Amino acid sequence: MAEFNPELGDNRSLNSTLERNIVKKVAKKNSCYKCRYYEVTWDEAAPHGCNYFNFKGKYLPSLQLKKITGAKVCIAFELRV
Numbered sequence: 001m002a003e004f005n006p007e008l009g010d011n012r013s014l015n016s017t018l019e020r021n022i023v024k025k026v027a028k029k030n031s032c033y034k035c036r037y038y039e040v041t042w043d044e045a046a047p048h049g050c051n052y053f054n055f056k057g058k059y060l061p062s063l064q065l066k067k068i069t070g071a072k073v074c075i076a077f078e079l080r081v
Contacts, residue, residue: 032048032050032061032062032074034079035050035074035076035077035078035079035080036078036079036080037050037051037052037053037061037076037077038050038051038061039051039056041056043056045058046058048060048061049061052076053065061074062074062077
């Protein structure tokens with residue numbers, strides 16, 4: 001992985017590292033990956049989806065809901081069997 005180079009002003013690798021860390025932390029608390037409504041989409045721009053709320057996005061649905069509603073836990077979470 002490329003490192004951050006302040007001379008070039010390229011922080012893509014830094015952003016992707018931060019995004020991965022955020023996803024890991026959320027997955028431990030309220031795991032979309034373990035939810036029956038979570039889906040992986042074929043859309044590269046929006047790889048994460050929620051069938052309960054009927055949307056897809058770049059980030060995990062639980063992250064998007066937290067940003068929009070401020071809720072700490074997703075109300076739609078049901079353990080995948």
